[in-house]
Amino acid sequence: MATKSKSALETLMNWVERYSSSPNTCRAYRRELDRLQAWLLGQKLTFESVSRAHLERYLRAFAAGETLATRPGAKSVRTLSFTRDVVLRMLSELERKGLRKTAQIRDLKIPGAGVNGMSQMLPSWEELSEWDMLRQQWHDRPQPKTGSRDPLDRQFFIAEFIFCMALSSQELADSVMSDFKALDGAWQLQIRQAHVLTDRYVQVPAPAMAMLKRYRESRGLSSYPDASEADVPIVARQRTERRVNAWAIAKCLDQLSKPTGEGGQQQPRRLSSRLLRRYLILRSLSRQVDERSLRKHVRSNYAVNVLSANMNDKGNSVANSLAM
DSSP states (O other): OOOOOHHHHHHHHHHHHTTTTSHHHHHHHHHHHHHHHHHHHHTTOOTTTOOHHHHHHHHHHHHTTOSTTOOSSOOOHHHHHHHHHHHHHHHHHHHHTTSSOTTSOOOOOOOOTTOOGGGGGOOOHHHHHHHHHHHHHHHHSOOOOTTOOOHHHHHHHHHHHHHHHTOOHHHHHHOBGGGEEEETTEEEEEEEETTEEEEEEEEOOHHHHHHHHHHHHHTTOOSSOOTTOTTOBSSBOSSSSOBOOHHHHHHHHHHTTSOOTTSOOOOSSOOOHHHHHHHHHHHHHHTTOOHHHHHHHHTOHHHHHHHHHHHHHTTTHHHHHHOO
């Protein structure tokens, strides 16, 4: 009987040891490896032969507290998401070493049981439809006059840009125009965290770029950003080019939750960067966007996994309701 593969296990033990400079990470990965190895032994499976169906069964057992060295009781989505991602990373390492077929398991769903909190606030089909209609109204507005610094265009830009880019209010407040780069034939934004540039570039979708162009022109700037604008914030104060803080951006979103004087619809929920990110994730999942690329774009495995699991639990109802 095949209980384990020495070569696969040694490969994964070496993989774990690469993280020895980060003791907490190394311990966590070792714990996940030991737990999965014990389960495979009990199931008479190997790291090479385990299938997607087997691993989904493993995650369900882990979620229910039925695996070795696992506390009883339901697991949080964050815990399930971490375990799932580590399992996928282990499989990728085995594929890289030629011990498994390449891309044999491209994705792995986490169990829906115990999903709560964030998923309880899952936007409805009506809410997503109203959000799309509201965005369309913003894009259809007449072009503001150059230098007018139209306050509504400023609010619309902030909401659309946060939605398209899955940014937090703080990330948008910290960013400057020179963080935009034209790379590989597309506009990308280098993300700032706590005023420090990261190595992450996120592609800027066309609707976000269109709203940026409108907003820049309303501020009397050229249509597109360039590298010389290191001191020009992406979002400036209403009448000056001074930087705003995250609170001011959050306040702009909150103001859009109220009816406008132009017959605009009232947003059914109080807008926030977190809610806009959920809108983006659900809208993307409903349109069959690859989950791996979506996780990379929104920079959150947890958020994508939670909403994906919730959609699956409800029979992919959001996707079905939005199908044309």
